[in-house]
Amino acid sequence: MRRTTVILLRNPLSMLGVVLVAAVVISAALADYIAPFPEHRGAVVDFVHFNQGPTARNVMGTDLVGRDLFSRILYAFRISLLLGVVVLAIATPIGTFVGLLAGYLGGRAEFALMRLTDVFLSIPPLVLAIAMMGVLEPTLLNAMLAVTAMWWPWYARLVYNITRSEREEGYVLAAEVIGASTLHVTFREILPNCLPAIITKMTLDMGFVIIIASSLSFLGLGVQPPTPDLGSMVAEGARYLPDSWWLTVFPGLAILVAVFGFNLIGDALREILGADQ
Amino acid sequence: MSAVLEIRDLHLRFRGHSGVSEVLHGVSLDIRAGERVALVGESGSGKSVTARIVLGLLQELPYAEVSGGLFLEGADLNRLSRRQWQGLRGTSISMIFQDPTSSLNPVFTIGAQFAEVLRRRDPGLPRGAADERAGALLRSVSIHDHARVLDAYPFQLSGGMNQRVVIAMALANHPSLLIADEPGTALDVTVQAQTLKLMHDLVERSGTAVLFISHNLGVVREFADRVFVIYRGRIVERGPTAAIFEAPGHAYTRALMAAVPRITGGGPPEPNDGETAFLDPMVVHEGGGA
Numbered sequence: 001m002r003r004t005t006v007i008l009l010r011n012p013l014s015m016l017g018v019v020l021v022a023a024v025v026i027s028a029a030l031a032d033y034i035a036p037f038p039e040h041r042g043a044v045v046d047f048v049h050f051n052q053g054p055t056a057r058n059v060m061g062t063d064l065v066g067r068d069l070f071s072r073i074l075y076a077f078r079i080s081l082l083l084g085v086v087v088l089a090i091a092t093p094i095g096t097f098v099g100l101l102a103g104y105l106g107g108r109a110e111f112a113l114m115r116l117t118d119v120f121l122s123i124p125p126l127v128l129a130i131a132m133m134g135v136l137e138p139t140l141l142n143a144m145l146a147v148t149a150m151w152w153p154w155y156a157r158l159v160y161n162i163t164r165s166e167r168e169e170g171y172v173l174a175a176e177v178i179g180a181s182t183l184h185v186t187f188r189e190i191l192p193n194c195l196p197a198i199i200t201k202m203t204l205d206m207g208f209v210i211i212i213a214s215s216l217s218f219l220g221l222g223v224q225p226p227t228p229d230l231g232s233m234v235a236e237g238a239r240y241l242p243d244s245w246w247l248t249v250f251p252g253l254a255i256l257v258a259v260f261g262f263n264l265i266g267d268a269l270r271e272i273l274g275a276d277q
Numbered sequence: 278m279s280a281v282l283e284i285r286d287l288h289l290r291f292r293g294h295s296g297v298s299e300v301l302h303g304v305s306l307d308i309r310a311g312e313r314v315a316l317v318g319e320s321g322s323g324k325s326v327t328a329r330i331v332l333g334l335l336q337e338l339p340y341a342e343v344s345g346g347l348f349l350e351g352a353d354l355n356r357l358s359r360r361q362w363q364g365l366r367g368t369s370i371s372m373i374f375q376d377p378t379s380s381l382n383p384v385f386t387i388g389a390q391f392a393e394v395l396r397r398r399d400p401g402l403p404r405g406a407a408d409e410r411a412g413a414l415l416r417s418v419s420i421h422d423h424a425r426v427l428d429a430y431p432f433q434l435s436g437g438m439n440q441r442v443v444i445a446m447a448l449a450n451h452p453s454l455l456i457a458d459e460p461g462t463a464l465d466v467t468v469q470a471q472t473l474k475l476m477h478d479l480v481e482r483s484g485t486a487v488l489f490i491s492h493n494l495g496v497v498r499e500f501a502d503r504v505f506v507i508y509r510g511r512i513v514e515r516g517p518t519a520a521i522f523e524a525p526g527h528a529y530t531r532a533l534m535a536a537v538p539r540i541t542g543g544g545p546p547e548p549n550d551g552e553t554a555f556l557d558p559m560v561v562h563e564g565g566g567a
Contacts, residue, residue, distance in 0.1 A: 107339065169379055170374055170375075170376055170378075170379035170380035170381075171379065171380055171381055171382040171383070173374065173380070174372075174374060174380040174381070174443075175382075176334060176366075177332055177334070177366055177367070177371070177372040178366055178367025178371060178372075178394060178397055179363045179364060179365070179366035179367040179368070179397060180367075181363070188393075189382055192382070192384040192385070193382070193383065193384055195384075
């Protein structure tokens with residue numbers, strides 16, 4: 001624990017990551033209290049203040065129907081974080097389960113599971129998500145499903161590779177020799193040895209899931225208006241560049257801050273967890 | 278005395294892409310209660326696969342064909358279901374490996390792993406009671422600061438310490454048979470000698486039969502009551518340790534003994550795998566109850 005703190009404090013980039021992620025999480029959690037216009041998260045119209053640049057009243061300006069951009073970005077963080085957490089919470093266990101079994105059992109199970117994984121990996125991720133969203137209704141839930149479907153194979157492949165090397169370790173044979181079952185060996189012996197890599201990848205992926213989710217909403221396939229979402233806000237503002245620059249720049253910066261923060265933390269975690277081995 | 282383990286005419290074949298390769302050609306071996314039996318041979322002679330067959334591990338592989346009689350304390354192992362055989366592992370049969378540090382899981386403390394082993398016999402044994410029993414077992418392998426060891430991770434302990442932990446774990450559930458597959462080969466010689474002495478005393482006290490697999494004749498001479506020499510999947514000589522070391526009857530046994538490095542000089546002899554005398558019939562030394 002002390003070592004962890006030292007690594008985090010010594011490295012200014014890791015500290016920056018912690019600060020950025022903390023800022024994003026706190027603003028999402030406390031959006032109701034921080035946002036100057038909490039009601040602007042929904043369908044509100046204010047034609048007195050529409051499409052204005054940053055002012056003292058609206059620090060990031062207002063959008064085309066007069067809603068405060070700063071407030072909407074705070075609420076959009078909520079959606080992004082929720083999506084990231086839910087996608088990873090579903091994709092990681094599925095991928096881990098598939099990877100562990102394929103890697104440990106080998107033979108036909110390995111062939112079936114890993115070729116299935118390859119099928120998913122062979123489709124470009126955004127294309128798969130767009131195809132799914134084209135068939136399904138564009139809602140938050142379906143966006144989560146689509147991103148999950150393209151995300152679990154990466155975990156399957158990661159865990160599969162670690163399992164393949166770990167199963168040759170002496171402790172696996174030692175466990176088999178005292179009569180441990182397949183489930184015990186995979187989940188109680190091998191899985192704990194995969195956790196550092198899985199946790200690191202999850203942190204790094206938080207950022208990427210946010211990007212992909214924003215890309216989907218940018219294309220109009222994700223969260224639907226009036227719910228604030230960073231991707232759809234960028235898409236909406238893009239038509240009014242460069243005159244109404246604040247419509248695009250501030251949501252874009254918000255995406256940058258969140259993704260950058262999670263990536264920096266992921267790098268720090270890789271160092272902390274990797275050095276333990 | 279009845280046999281703890283009896284292997285009768287054991288054959289093993291591996292099916293590969295290029296056909297079938299026969300690994301064991303009718304190995305027969307018996308171990309009586311409390312007896313220490315060594316299986317000696319060069320690399321690839323079939324020592325370790327014999328051990329794995331006894332544990333039922335090779336039979337699970339789709340490309341291995343095993344035939345022959347296997348009896349543990351009179352019970353026919355071949356008649357057991359996979360689950361029953363699995364139930365014997367860690368309770369009636371246990372095993373020690375070459376490298377003690379890698380046979381412990383790096384992400385759990387020794388105490389947690391000890392508890393897992395003890396729960397093979399007593400499912401649901403609480404951690405406190407497990408630690409208490411583990412402490413007593415560690416004392417029996419001369420580890421006196423057992424509280425520290427139980428809280429440590431395997432990589433925080435020395436190889437010799439881990440070896441003693443592994444020995445204590447292997448004997449924790451009072452198995453009737455302990456298979457030691459070249460134990461401590463990964464350790465340095467003095468530590469290896471210490472831990473073997475310890476293991477010798479422990480199995481003697483608990484009356485556990487040991488199948489000791491090794492290529493180290495010096496260790497075998499110290500440790501074993503009887504020796505089986507295996508060459509290319511066949512037992513070429515068997516008998517009491519003293520008889521074999523005094524008068525090795527088979528050409529291969531003599532070559533194996535000539536290969537032991539001596540402090541008085543002279544390098545190892547040239548490997549002469551083509552020696553036809555190595556394929557001579559088995560030499561049996563009577564006596565010692567054999």
